Amino acid sequence: MKLYDLVGKDKTQxxxxxxxxxxxxxxxxxxxxxxxxxxxxxxxxxxxxxAKTVPILEHDGKYITDxxxxxCYLEETFPEKPSLFGGDEGKAYAHFIHFSSSYNLTxxxxxxxxxxxxxxxxxxDRDYFRETREKRLGKTLExxxxxxxxxxxxxxxxxxxxxxxxxxxxFFNGDSPAYVDYTMYxxxxxxxxxxPLKLLSEDEPLYAWRGRMDDLFDGLGKVIKVRS
Amino acid sequence: MKLYDLVGKDKTQxxxxxxxxxxxxxxxxxxxxxxxxxxxxxxxxxxxxxAKTVPILEHDGKYITDxxxxxCYLEETFPEKPSLFGGDEGKAYAHFIHFSSSYNLTxxxxxxxxxxxxxxxxxxDRDYFRETREKRLGKTLExxxxxxxxxxxxxxxxxxxxxxxxxxxxFFNGDSPAYVDYTMYxxxxxxxxxxPLKLLSEDEPLYAWRGRMDDLFDGLGKVIKVRS
Numbered sequence: 001m002k003l004y005d006l007v008g009k010d011k012t013q014x015x016x017x018x019x020x021x022x023x024x025x026x027x028x029x030x031x032x033x034x035x036x037x038x039x040x041x042x043x044x045x046x047x048x049x050x051a052k053t054v055p056i057l058e059h060d061g062k063y064i065t066d067x068x069x070x071x072c073y074l075e076e077t078f079p080e081k082p083s084l085f086g087g088d089e090g091k092a093y094a095h096f097i098h099f100s101s102s103y104n105l106t107x108x109x110x111x112x113x114x115x116x117x118x119x120x121x122x123x124x125d126r127d128y129f130r131e132t133r134e135k136r137l138g139k140t141l142e143x144x145x146x147x148x149x150x151x152x153x154x155x156x157x158x159x160x161x162x163x164x165x166x167x168x169x170x171f172f173n174g175d176s177p178a179y180v181d182y183t184m185y186x187x188x189x190x191x192x193x194x195x196p197l198k199l200l201s202e203d204e205p206l207y208a209w210r211g212r213m214d215d216l217f218d219g220l221g222k223v224i225k226v227r228s
Numbered sequence: 229m230k231l232y233d234l235v236g237k238d239k240t241q242x243x244x245x246x247x248x249x250x251x252x253x254x255x256x257x258x259x260x261x262x263x264x265x266x267x268x269x270x271x272x273x274x275x276x277x278x279a280k281t282v283p284i285l286e287h288d289g290k291y292i293t294d295x296x297x298x299x300c301y302l303e304e305t306f307p308e309k310p311s312l313f314g315g316d317e318g319k320a321y322a323h324f325i326h327f328s329s330s331y332n333l334t335x336x337x338x339x340x341x342x343x344x345x346x347x348x349x350x351x352x353d354r355d356y357f358r359e360t361r362e363k364r365l366g367k368t369l370e371x372x373x374x375x376x377x378x379x380x381x382x383x384x385x386x387x388x389x390x391x392x393x394x395x396x397x398x399f400f401n402g403d404s405p406a407y408v409d410y411t412m413y414x415x416x417x418x419x420x421x422x423x424p425l426k427l428l429s430e431d432e433p434l435y436a437w438r439g440r441m442d443d444l445f446d447g448l449g450k451v452i453k454v455r456s
Binding site: 095165 | 313314317318319320324327332396403
């Protein structure tokens with residue numbers, strides 16, 4: 001099994017939030033995987049795959065794309081391994097958090113990180129990234145970075161329901177982590193991999209939760225070093 | 229079992245979103261309940277109860293307050309009846325939606341409905357409601373109503389992750405409804421009970437979902453008539 005990953009200058013620091021979701025899901029299932037580090041402009045060159053984005057999971061001669069589809073594929077293909085959802089209700093929950101976090105958290109966080117991501121990239125990816133992302137943002141990366149504090153504030157404000165949930169339970173899934181937690185963890189791994197920006201304060205429940213997530217699977221998430 | 233409800237001029241049109249959550253939960257469990265209609269200023273007068281808000285469930289000599297606590301109480305007290313959560317993951321899901329809907333949906337919806345609620349109230353509640361809500365809003369009910377279109381737009385914008393989730397499943401819980409659906413349904417019953425405001429367009433998944441919710445339990449939710 002191979003998992004195609006996104007890296008920048010440092011080939012050990014895969015920073016895609018969606019790849020991190022799958023990477024944690026594979027560890028949860030106890031499945032061994034070979035990581036294949038790619039830069040943005042290499043992704044369309046994988047033979048036999050139409051995808052322009054990672055994660056891409058190669059298994060049994062098949063390529064599965066999109067983090068949510070991969071999670072569902074793993075759950076169906078390995079039902080005897082620990083469940084990623086814990087049943088239909090847990091799957092519905094993970095599906096909802098997939099959308100709610102994408103809508104309320106990923107967007108402002110991307111705006112806060114955009115220029116930092118650019119600086120973390122391999123030189124060969126910079127023109128591609130600048131062109132596509134500036135079009136999406138409607139402004140230059142540098143103009144976007146001037147509003148970093150506001151973007152971060154918009155992200156932090158939307159953490160409220162997530163913090164409230166963790167006040168009375170250790171993980172989003174309840175007493176133990178599952179895919180819904182990996183969905184959220186991917187966002188923090190993304191930020192950690194590209195930026196020194198401080199997203200959480202020590203007194204909020206998400207801070208302690210992130211520490212618990214860092215410790216899972218022999219500290220798998222800690223392969224990402226805080227950038228300075 | 230008695231459920232204390234909030235009404236306005238029309239004593240048959242209980243409009244509290246949180247009471248509707250519990251009312252649907254009781255029907256889901258197949259439990260009979262006597263509804264006790266109260267106006268806002270009567271709530272603090274129930275003997276032996278400290279609560280200032282409904283729902284209040286009276287059962288077996290006890291009073292249980294707060295919709296989430298009542299849902300958990302019902303699940304624990306009647307484990308042999310149909311489950312409201314379907315297990316720990318479903319409970320975590322309902323808990324998260326309790327917070328996310330409160331944060332992103334209830335606030336703008338209240339701003340859109342505030343003056344309509346005022347007009348639906350029993351005369352004896354009007355001074356209390358105007359004083360407490362204007363303090364909370366930081367402006368008069370009439371000033372709030374001048375921005376009704378913006379408040380509605382803010383509410384509608386935040387429906388995105390909810391609509392996305394319902395694109396591939398009939399209920400938030402999955403194939404069948406559970407407490408997570410009643411949490412959301414309460415918001416729409418609230419609006420329907422006090423205002424002619426149109427919250428959903430016919431082409432969005434939430435519209436069809438609301439229709440399915442209206443049909444549950446012999447059309448229980450349809451006791452609320454659309455206001456004009």
